[in-house]
Amino acid sequence: MPWNTDIMVGIAEHRTDWLTVFFNVWSDVGDVPGYILIITFIYGARNRDLGVRLAVLLLLSICVNHILKTVIMNPRPFAADGTWQAMWVVSAGHVESLVLEYSTPSGHAMTAAAFYAYLALVLRRRWMTILALCATTLIGLSRPYLGVHYVEDIVLGWLLGSLTAWIAYRKGDSVAQAWQKLVWPAQLSLLMAFSTGLWLFTYTMGGTAPDKPPLSIIGNLGFLTGVALAASFERRWLGYHAAEGSTLRKTMRCVLTIGCVALPLVLLGLLADEFVERASLAGHIFKYIRYAVAGFSGLLLAPVLFIRLGLAAPPKPAATISS
Numbered sequence: 001m002p003w004n005t006d007i008m009v010g011i012a013e014h015r016t017d018w019l020t021v022f023f024n025v026w027s028d029v030g031d032v033p034g035y036i037l038i039i040t041f042i043y044g045a046r047n048r049d050l051g052v053r054l055a056v057l058l059l060l061s062i063c064v065n066h067i068l069k070t071v072i073m074n075p076r077p078f079a080a081d082g083t084w085q086a087m088w089v090v091s092a093g094h095v096e097s098l099v100l101e102y103s104t105p106s107g108h109a110m111t112a113a114a115f116y117a118y119l120a121l122v123l124r125r126r127w128m129t130i131l132a133l134c135a136t137t138l139i140g141l142s143r144p145y146l147g148v149h150y151v152e153d154i155v156l157g158w159l160l161g162s163l164t165a166w167i168a169y170r171k172g173d174s175v176a177q178a179w180q181k182l183v184w185p186a187q188l189s190l191l192m193a194f195s196t197g198l199w200l201f202t203y204t205m206g207g208t209a210p211d212k213p214p215l216s217i218i219g220n221l222g223f224l225t226g227v228a229l230a231a232s233f234e235r236r237w238l239g240y241h242a243a244e245g246s247t248l249r250k251t252m253r254c255v256l257t258i259g260c261v262a263l264p265l266v267l268l269g270l271l272a273d274e275f276v277e278r279a280s281l282a283g284h285i286f287k288y289i290r291y292a293v294a295g296f297s298g299l300l301l302a303p304v305l306f307i308r309l310g311l312a313a314p315p316k317p318a319a320t321i322s323s
Contacts, residue, residue, distance in 0.1 A: 004150065004151065005077060005150075007144070008077045008078070011145055012087055020089050020146075024089075027139070029138075030108040030111065030112050030135075030140075030142070031108070035058050035115060039051050039054050040254050040258055043257060043299075044242060044253035044254035045243075045253065045254055046242055046243060048240065048241070048242040050122065052227070052299065053118075053168070053172060053176070054118070055227050055299075056224065056227060056228060056231075057115065057118055057164070057165075057168050058114070059227065061110055061114040061164055062107065062111060063217055063221060064160075065110045065111065066107075066216065066217040067198065068160075069101065069104065070102065072102065072104045072105075074102055074104035074153075075102065076101065076148055076149070077147060077148065077150055078147065079103075087147045088147040089146050090147075103148075103150060103153055104153045104156065105157040105160055106143050106149045106154050106157035107157070108139050108140065108143050108157070109139065109153065109154040109156075109157025109161065110157035110158070110160050110164070112135060112136045112139040112157075112161065113136050113140075113157065113160070113161025113162045113165065114164040116131070116136050117136070117162050118168055119132060121165060121169040122169065136161075140154040179232065180235065184229065187228065187229055188225075191228055191229065192225065195221040199215065199288075215284070218284055218287045218288050219287060222288040223292070225288075225292040226291065226293060226294060226299070227296075229296060230298070234299055234300050234303050238303050238304070238307065240303050240307065240312040240313065249311045252309075252311055253311050256306065256309075257302040260298045260302040261294045261298035263297070264293045265290065265291070265294045268289075268290040268294075269290065272290065
């Protein structure tokens with residue numbers, strides 16, 4: 001799409017050192033690790049069901065964004081003329097991956113709008129609404145400032161993310177109820193069919209080359225599979241209350257959840273590096289399994305450990321009560 005490059009050049013001409021640091025921080029806030037910290041806190045210390053829904057919403061938003069980018073196939077600013085190395089002000093670790101990705105719509109803007117707008121709709125607190133507007137705006141604006149997205153990418157991402165949040169808010173309860181009625185083999189089959197379909201679509205659309213590492217969407221699809229399946233098991237078998245317990249216990253629950261996610265990722269990552277070629281079909285499948293195990297561990301193994309270690313109360317007779 002012929003987005004306005006002149007605006008991007010104008011932004012680059014008015015950068016300052018402190019603004020560059022400021023917007024790099026907000027760009028990091030809008031990346032996946034930032035959302036994981038928020039979701040972990042909500043899941044482990046405030047509201048179990050809300051934490052699960054935010055995780056599913058985030059992962060679906062990322063997957064939809066990836067599909068849209070693959071369909072639109074719009075290069076990032078300055079990538080076509082080869083000046084991106086001079087025009088971008090992002091960390092060196094991001095440069096090589098970003099230049100190979102498409103630009104439209106902005107994933108940061110879309111996920112920020114979906115995530116924070118949904119929180120504002122659910123909580124209905126003025127402070128949350130103000131926080132959502134500020135975070136969404138600053139995360140979105142950070143991307144054209146850093147040179148990696150067009151301004152139009154941000155506006156489109158905000159619109160799509162807001163629409164996603166509204167749909168999730170209006171339909172979330174009915175979808176959750178229908179999902180919980182399914183037996184786990186049906187849930188697993190649907191999740192695997194959905195993941196396979198998106199993987200095949202993205203791959204055939206040229207989302208990656210045969211000699212390149214696995215599609216970035218694979219990890220998100222694996223996480224979605226593990227999270228959705230584990231949350232269903234946990235709700236049926238445990239149903240722990242995140243709001244209960246002292247501040248110390250809540251803190252330990254959050255740390256334990258992160259550990260249960262990180263440990264499988266690290267161990268299976270080391271195993272993959274040793275025995276699997278990343279660009280092969282086996283590499284794609286193993287990455288999906290690796291992230292599915294991590295999501296499953298975080299949302300089922302962690303709650304089991306909460307109860308075994310005395311960090312949460314044992315299951316109540318009515319284990320499906322929301323927290």
